[in-house]
Amino acid sequence: ELLFPLIVEQKYNQYIKQALREAGISRVVTIIDQKTRLEVQKPIWEVASSHMARRSFIGNIYKQVKDPNLVGALSGYKEGSKAFARYRTIDDDMKKELIGMLE
Numbered sequence: 001e002l003l004f005p006l007i008v009e010q011k012y013n014q015y016i017k018q019a020l021r022e023a024g025i026s027r028v029v030t031i032i033d034q035k036t037r038l039e040v041q042k043p044i045w046e047v048a049s050s051h052m053a054r055r056s057f058i059g060n061i062y063k064q065v066k067d068p069n070l071v072g073a074l075s076g077y078k079e080g081s082k083a084f085a086r087y088r089t090i091d092d093d094m095k096k097e098l099i100g101m102l103e
Contacts, residue, residue, distance in 0.1 A: 020045035
């Protein structure tokens with residue numbers, strides 16, 4: 001039995017955009033226009049997608065947990081997944097924290 005009903009990805013992305021808009025989340029993001037290949041700034045609710053939500057979840061939880069196996073399991077990736085590795089980034093704050101642990 002499914003926890004949530006299955007819906008097509010296009011409809012799911014529409015719901016994400018609608019939820020962000022109704023929540024008043026309008027942070028401006030820079031994207032590359034598919035036609036012109038130029039940078040364009042838009043409110044996040046106009047361009048949000050399930051893929052963006054997944055990347056944000058993985059990046060944010062990884063900064064807190066720092067265990068790739070646990071974060072991978074939470075996001076549906078198998079241990080050692082190359083696809084999962086693309087989502088992880090080591091930012092400057094994580095580097096500073098690690099250096100602080102060594103001191």
